[in-house]
Amino acid sequence: MNMRIIGFGNTILSDDGVGIYAAREIGRRLVQAGGRPAVDVVESEVAGFALMELLAGCRRAILVDAIQFDNLEPGAVVRIEPHDLRTSLRLRSVHEIDLPTVLALGHHLGLPMPEEVVIFGIQAEDARTFGESLSASVTSGMQKAIDLILAEVAHSEPN
Secondary structure (H helix, E strand, O other): OOEEEEEEOOOOEHHHHHHHHHHHHHHHHHHHOOOOOOEEEEEEOOOOHHHHHHHOOOOEEEEEEEEOOOOOOOOOEEEEOHHHOOOEOOOEOOOOOOHHHHHHHHHHOOOOOOOEEEEEEEEOOOOOOOEOOOOHHHHHHHHHHHHHHHHHHHHOOOO
């Protein structure tokens, strides 16, 4: 697999579902545009060790998740590399292994891990209240992230 896009989240915790909703929209747009057989779109509510299995076998991975960074306005979109992670409910966890460790462990075990991983974080306004809809600012940020991700897909080399 050339590229895998993974949307993370929990769709019953308000803005925390943004990665799932983004993945659904990206998948819909890719199909609408005729699809890209080398792009796989996945939704996930888990990370840690489970992330290793999701990443194995693709050359490039784009992850999208809600973030809760200090000093960012709700809906802000941040493009980060794994070594830049500060906080994400699924990509940097105190309960399980984090993304940089997943990548290192996968390589150590001889798994075909991605050569490149990019994360698009969308600043959550409320990721703790039960609810199945996003705040207006996060909905706007999600649309920006989707456009950025689709631009990266369009500019990626086919295979």
